Amino acid sequence: MIELRGLSKTFVGRDGSTVEALKGVDLDVADGEFLTILGPSGCGKTTLLKTVAGLISWDSGEILINGSPVTGPGPDRAVVFQAFALMPWATVVENVAFGLQLRGVKKSEREERARKLIHTVGLEGFEKKRPGELSGGMQQRVGLARALAVDPQILLMDEPFGAVDEQTRRLLQEELLSIWEKTKLTVVFITHSMEEAVLLGDRVALMSARPGQIAEIVPVPLERPRSSDVHALERSKDYVEITAYLWDRLRDMHEEHRRETEAAAGGVA
């Protein structure tokens, strides 16, 4: 269970300008839930994820995981990064085993576990390759395997499929669904794609920008498991309706934001 209470974070630029990345964010994520966070770019979604990961500090409010406050990164959480963040000098096995290596797990033990997860993400045969020899989609499979290797309760995914091509993204989404259906991890998944948010999530948290706030939480009443027939799912009435609804909301938010900026600019002039 993840609980965010009144979480606020303001970035101050070198010239003194401020950006309210998060303002009073309240959010609950249940155990085993797949929550997607959808919002325009620059709305603070990544900031939100990184505070939960314990990678950046915040100004006020609190984050509780299973009742205890977050003070930094912890073994209960693992992050999958947008730009993969793989070590180019290390092989696939070494990359996947990295989290375990930091925790002092013996080499034979951690590599055995890494091989198992490389199998899970469908990369067997590439154990000895380096990231530079892999395509983007394969690199993110490595990133996912590395996160799963440390056996976390919570998977934090920061636009993980944003940097791969459309076809590969579809495969990765289906595979993530089937992995999640087996493991029942709690997942917080950041995306800017409405389709992705609906396809994967139990609920979609819609974020607005400047200040970054949760505008609305939209439950997704699509049946589970979804991995078996994604195509039929995408043609279902519910899917089409929710996606259209999210699209409308995002467009409204965009319009509103534009009017506000124009008003502000007019006020100054």
Added chain:
Amino acid sequence: MAERVIGQSTEGADAVETPPHQPPRGATGWRRLDVPITYQLLTFVLFALAWQLYGTHRGGLLVPTFTETVVSLVDLLGRGEFWESMYISNQALVIGFVIAVSVGVPLGVLLGRFRTFERFTDVYLNILLVTPMAAIIPLLIMSVGFGLASRVILVTIFAIVLVIVSCRAGVRQIDPSLIEMARSYGASEAQVWRRILIPAAMPAIMTGIRLGLGRAVTGMVLVELLMVSLALGGLILEFRGMFQGGLLYATIVAILAEALILINIARWIERRATPWAQSATSTRSFQ
């Protein structure tokens, strides 16, 4: 890229997409060197021919022909005097270079990591980068004298700047998301250094060492020419003074050969140590 798309569409839904490029498995050893060496030999033959023609027709006393130089080189390599000079010169080179690396690498890495530290040192580095080092030679002689120490110091000063600058750039270029990734898995500061910063900066460190080696050789010869006429530099001055064109050229060829060998060894080690890196400065014409 066209191949990839075709491959993907036929593989079906659960197939793994093909990697962007497969390393050339069969291309090892001589095959890699094959093409560049052919070209290099060709240019060398042309160069030698032009030299020979110039030397024969317009050479005079101080420009020997190519063949004369080769004969003199054989003669030179047979002299004890030459090997003694090599030993003395290289003594300064080895000591100076080792100091440059063992001080320059840690210093460069620290400067890259801690920006505040850098503010104090930047101006001195810039001075070292732009000043013609030959200008400080008289200063060195006055303060340290003609011995090994001043030669070592000059070699070090020559080499260390590129080592520092390259290591600093290497640490600065590290993708911050790698550090963030390590922290997210609970890495301590020491682990971040050992597991991320050092390996990530390794290609730049190796490049810095190689470039520094080239500069060290320059420093070694320069100091003997301008400061103490000794060893290899001394030989050059001596042969020039006696109008022995062949031997003069042979000495220079010997120095060039040594530099070339050293640089190639360094490049080989660099590739061996950091096979994942595509260093911009190393010639990888086979790719």
